Amino acid sequence: MLLAAGIATIITKRNALGILIGVELIINAAAVNFVAFNRFVWPDMIDGQMFAVFIIVLAAAEAAIALAIFLNFYNNFDVIDVDKANELQG
Amino acid sequence: MVYTLAQSIPAQSLNQVAPFLFFGFAALTVVSAWAIVLSQNIVRMAIYLLFTLCGVAGLFFLMNAEFLAAIQLIVYAGGTLILIVFGVMLTSKDPFQKLVSPIWEQFLGCGIGLALLFLLVLAMANSVIVPHESLGTAPEHGVRAIGKALLSEYIVPFEVSAVLLLVVMIGAAYMARRRA
Amino acid sequence: MPEIWLVVAMCAVLIAPFVKRRNVTIPTLLAVAGLLAAMLFTLLWQSSDPSAENFRTVFSNSLAIDPFSQFFKMMLFLFAMLIVVQWVLIGRSQTDALDVPDFLCLVLGATFGMSLMVSANNLLTIFIAIESASLPSFALAGFRKHQNRATEGSLKYILLGAVASSLMIYGMSLVYGSSGSLDLATIAQHASSEGISPLMGIGLLGMFAGFAFKLSAVPLHFWCPDVFEGASFEVTTFLSVASKAAAMCLLVRVLSNFAMFSAVESITGMAVGLGVLGAITATWGNLVALHQTNIKRLLAYSSISHAGYMIMGASVILLVNPTAIVSALLFYILVYMFMNLGAFTVAAVLAAQLGSEDIRDYAGLIKRSPLLSILMTLFMLSLFGMPGLGGFMGKLFLGTAMIQAGGIGALLVAILLLNTLFSLWYYLRPSYFMIFVKPNDDDAPSTPLARPSTATLALLGWCVLMLFWTGILPNSAIQTTREYAAIIVKPAVRQTLSQSTPKAEPKIDRKESH
Numbered sequence: 001m002l003l004a005a006g007i008a009t010i011i012t013k014r015n016a017l018g019i020l021i022g023v024e025l026i027i028n029a030a031a032v033n034f035v036a037f038n039r040f041v042w043p044d045m046i047d048g049q050m051f052a053v054f055i056i057v058l059a060a061a062e063a064a065i066a067l068a069i070f071l072n073f074y075n076n077f078d079v080i081d082v083d084k085a086n087e088l089q090g
Numbered sequence: 091m092v093y094t095l096a097q098s099i100p101a102q103s104l105n106q107v108a109p110f111l112f113f114g115f116a117a118l119t120v121v122s123a124w125a126i127v128l129s130q131n132i133v134r135m136a137i138y139l140l141f142t143l144c145g146v147a148g149l150f151f152l153m154n155a156e157f158l159a160a161i162q163l164i165v166y167a168g169g170t171l172i173l174i175v176f177g178v179m180l181t182s183k184d185p186f187q188k189l190v191s192p193i194w195e196q197f198l199g200c201g202i203g204l205a206l207l208f209l210l211v212l213a214m215a216n217s218v219i220v221p222h223e224s225l226g227t228a229p230e231h232g233v234r235a236i237g238k239a240l241l242s243e244y245i246v247p248f249e250v251s252a253v254l255l256l257v258v259m260i261g262a263a264y265m266a267r268r269r270a
Numbered sequence: 271m272p273e274i275w276l277v278v279a280m281c282a283v284l285i286a287p288f289v290k291r292r293n294v295t296i297p298t299l300l301a302v303a304g305l306l307a308a309m310l311f312t313l314l315w316q317s318s319d320p321s322a323e324n325f326r327t328v329f330s331n332s333l334a335i336d337p338f339s340q341f342f343k344m345m346l347f348l349f350a351m352l353i354v355v356q357w358v359l360i361g362r363s364q365t366d367a368l369d370v371p372d373f374l375c376l377v378l379g380a381t382f383g384m385s386l387m388v389s390a391n392n393l394l395t396i397f398i399a400i401e402s403a404s405l406p407s408f409a410l411a412g413f414r415k416h417q418n419r420a421t422e423g424s425l426k427y428i429l430l431g432a433v434a435s436s437l438m439i440y441g442m443s444l445v446y447g448s449s450g451s452l453d454l455a456t457i458a459q460h461a462s463s464e465g466i467s468p469l470m471g472i473g474l475l476g477m478f479a480g481f482a483f484k485l486s487a488v489p490l491h492f493w494c495p496d497v498f499e500g501a502s503f504e505v506t507t508f509l510s511v512a513s514k515a516a517a518m519c520l521l522v523r524v525l526s527n528f529a530m531f532s533a534v535e536s537i538t539g540m541a542v543g544l545g546v547l548g549a550i551t552a553t554w555g556n557l558v559a560l561h562q563t564n565i566k567r568l569l570a571y572s573s574i575s576h577a578g579y580m581i582m583g584a585s586v587i588l589l590v591n592p593t594a595i596v597s598a599l600l601f602y603i604l605v606y607m608f609m610n611l612g613a614f615t616v617a618a619v620l621a622a623q624l625g626s627e628d629i630r631d632y633a634g635l636i637k638r639s640p641l642l643s644i645l646m647t648l649f650m651l652s653l654f655g656m657p658g659l660g661g662f663m664g665k666l667f668l669g670t671a672m673i674q675a676g677g678i679g680a681l682l683v684a685i686l687l688l689n690t691l692f693s694l695w696y697y698l699r700p701s702y703f704m705i706f707v708k709p710n711d712d713d714a715p716s717t718p719l720a721r722p723s724t725a726t727l728a729l730l731g732w733c734v735l736m737l738f739w740t741g742i743l744p745n746s747a748i749q750t751t752r753e754y755a756a757i758i759v760k761p762a763v764r765q766t767l768s769q770s771t772p773k774a775e776p777k778i779d780r781k782e783s784h
Binding site for chain 1: 162166169
């Protein structure tokens with residue numbers, strides 16, 4: 001369900017930040033999956049939980065670098081709509 | 091997905107209130123996730139994301155992953171979300187502007203999303219996932235177990251992510267630096 | 271662990287400005303030293319261990335150290351070093367002295383991630399390695415941050431990358447859920463003993479979407495030309511070879527784990543799927559390359575189609591004895607590294623002197639700089655696959671390895687041949703402009719271009735030498751890659767108290783006969 005919402009967000013939002021939020025949704029869906037599978041299907045291990053820990057860490061890292069790039073783009077173009085990013089074509 | 095999982099909860103593992111809590115958190119998560127899809131204002135989207143993250147943290151908590159619930163709240167809701175909100179503030183001239191996307195795009199997005207959901211549910215129904223019963227060996231799920239695993243079995247990802255964070259910090263600092 | 275030296279070098283590079291501000295030489299030397307140390311340690315480690323010991327996984331199976339990964343790491347470190355050299359020769363003048371440590375640190379970080387990608391042996395390590403290779407790459411792509419094109423390229427890169435990696439994580443979660451393990455070999459074993467459930471199928475699909483992004487396979491290739499055009503030449507060269515080759519090696523490792531237990535029908539389906547993906551990628555890359563006029567975009571599409579050839583090759587791993595195909599792939603990557611390095615270096619030199627990346631501006635260059643024109647033509651011919659040059663041998667070995675797979679292989683080889691023929695047209699276009707087209711306006715400068723520096727020429731000369739060596743006397747090179755083509759496949763031995771999975775997991779070491 002979260003995945004569906006995430007994908008719907010990515011497709012509908014033209015704003016780069018909106019896409020990032022959609023990505024965060026999918027990542028969260030994956031984390032929930034990991035923990036749930038860990039808890040209900042393979043309760044003797046903690047692999048799923050460990051993976052979720054790293055997912056959270058890397059999501060933070062990804063958001064940081066994405067926002068830095070967005071800021072740069074905004075400085076140069078004054079918008080962050082993906083449709084405006086059309087100088088390069090072909 | 092959450093619903094199917096909820097059905098497989100062993101009754102004895104949770105106390106009486108837990109199922110209600112589970113559905114409560116699941117509902118919170120899912121409803122606010124769809125609210126993100128439907129909302130047309132970037133600030134509201136960020137706030138709904140906050141609710142989704144809190145709902146996920148609640149789910150973690152109910153699935154015996156207390157440590158994860160804690161770092162979900164601290165790192166994700168407290169850190170990543172704030173980053174996004176900063177991003178919103180720094181990049182929009184008017185935080186309340188409407189982001190209107192064409193109606194057919196909304197339908198397309200929701201359609202693809204729902205189709206994938208349907209596919210997943212279908213796949214789940216057709217896949218045999220045998221729940222492996224816990225053997226009563228009291229698997230450690232607490233912070234202690236995670237700490238131990240981090241420094242033994244998972245030492246490589248742990249160290250690598252440390253290096254990664256350093257590199258990302260350099261990269262982000264460089265990108266966001268003012269014009270010289 | 272040679273990677274440790276990269277981290278040490280990274281820290282040293284970051285500390286250097288505190289000792290001597292605005293000094294460029296010290297950080298550069300430190301970075302090169304770090305890469306050199308990493309390379310030496312890979313080499314030493316190689317020769318000090320007896321060959322049987324070379325097959326092992328370390329840190330509870332999270333990293334595999336085998337001849338395959340060692341060989342690739344040596345190439346990778348060498349290549350990163352050459353990139354630093356290329357940057358010193360050409361791009362350094364455009365970089366502010368204050369930004370030098372950042373640049374080097376990002377390059378080292380990306381190299382670090384890529385070298386882990388080759389060794390990664392379970393889902394978590396794969397995920398982390400891919401991320402730690404991509405995140406610095408995103409920053410590198412936008413390194414020229416005041417240029418609109420660079421920021422735009424990096425924006426597209428990171429958005430697509432974030433989407434692809436989130437799909438990959440989601441896929442991994444499904445794979446974990448249906449197999450109960452993060453370990454590649456255990457997953458493959460599970461898949462063969464109990465079949466691939468629909469859930470796992472979707473999961474694998476998601477995972478391959480993540481790989482496809484790194485490889486710039488067709489549905490996820492849009493970032494490639496944009497990033498290449500926006501980024502500086504060094505970064506473009508780096509991304510076009512290192513990041514794709516690392517992803518390729520990762521794909522090879524995953525596939526050979528599945529190939530180890532290839533009892534299932536669906537494995538064939540997977541091979542066909544990948545083959546089709548590779549074929550589409552190669553064809554699409556070539557078709558779009560036909561009407562490119564910017565040399566960077568042209569080379570970007572060329573790199574997409576080369577990735578397609580390699581994917582086609584990799585898909586065959588599932589069907590036949592992998593030694594031949596893995597060694598062919600390693601050889602291909604080796605050759606491709608020198609071809610691309612050479613082509614991009616020439617283009618960079620030309621861009622610096624002409625102030626243009628448009629191949630129409632190359633008109634009449636044969637008179638102004640015969641040497642560079644000839645070099646460019648050579649590299650282009652090698653990329654096309656002219657007999658006598660390395661590119662031809664790479665394709666030849668790939669083709670002979672593929673044809674062993676029977677009908678599918680033969681079909682793939684036919685596609686490869688057709689594509690190669692097509693590609694001749696656009697590979698020769700720059701040379702065509704250089705040699706046959708007269709500059710149409712009369713006031714076009716006809717003064718000879720300045721001779722590139724001796725070091726640049728040495729770098730180019732070495733690339734040419736390597737191409738001729740691999741093209742005319744390929745035996746020693748292919749012999750070496752064959753020796754190193756062994757990949758370790760070993761399921762993790764879990765030390766849980768669980769009795770519910772009583773299958774005694776056998777230790778299976780795959781040792782290829784050399």
